[in-house]
Amino acid sequence: DNIYVCESYNHSVSLFDKNLNFLKRIHLKSPHITSNTLTISIKLYEKNIFVMLVGYDYRLQVFSEDGQLIRGVIPSSELSTFFSLDQIGNIIAADYRGNQIRIFSNSGYLIHTIYNDELTEEQKLFRPMRIFVDKQNNIVIAHRNKKYSLIAF
Numbered sequence: 678d679n680i681y682v683c684e685s686y687n688h689s690v691s692l693f694d695k696n697l698n699f700l701k702r703i704h705l706k707s708p709h710i711t712s713n714t715l716t717i718s719i720k721l722y723e724k725n726i727f728v729m730l731v732g733y734d735y736r737l738q739v740f741s742e743d744g745q746l747i748r749g750v751i752p753s754s755e756l757s758t759f760f761s762l763d764q765i766g767n768i769i770a771a772d773y774r775g776n777q778i779r780i781f782s783n784s785g786y787l788i789h790t791i792y793n794d795e796l797t798e799e800q801k802l803f804r805p806m807r808i809f810v811d812k813q814n815n816i817v818i819a820h821r822n823k824k825y826s827l828i829a830f
Contacts, residue, residue: 681726685715689744690726703744709736718759722766722783729760737768737785750785761810769816771805778802778816 679700680693688710692700705716709730717729725747726740737760739747750768759771766783778791793801804821811817 681719681721683716683719683728685717688714688716690716690719690728703740703742705740705744705746707738707740707746709738709749720760720762722762727760727762727768737770748784750783751781759805759808761808761816763810763814764812769808769810771802771808771818773804773806776802776804778805778808778818 678695680695680697682691682693684691684702688705690703690705692703694700703726705726705728707730710716715731717731719729720727724742726742727750728738728740730736730738737750739750741747751770759773761769763769767788768781768783768785770779770781772779776793779787780789780791781787796802802818802820805818806821807819809817
């Protein structure tokens, strides 16, 4: 029940308890972090911290609880800055430019791509801005035109 806050400019994650008491700061260590890199978003899965790094490209990397790089997960050409994790640790990434959703395994292998032609008219993607996976593995997507889609998988 801890709260993790991504600190974009100092490449760290701050950890708070459920009462918002500061517990510690985790400094992320990766050769891909430079002065031009921002840490954009984080998700947790089995004590690992998944972090989206944005600099000259996008990189999704996995860090340990103490900030050590475990592995890079997905090549930068495969995703945008918006991702979530499902209940078994698969990575669900919104492709802003391609209007599609990509599902990767926890280790970064592409499992499936959801294209607009597979979706109902109400579910069609238009520049997906944010993505969230609920406990029933429904994908909730916020679009640029301020509408939301719900995709069950």
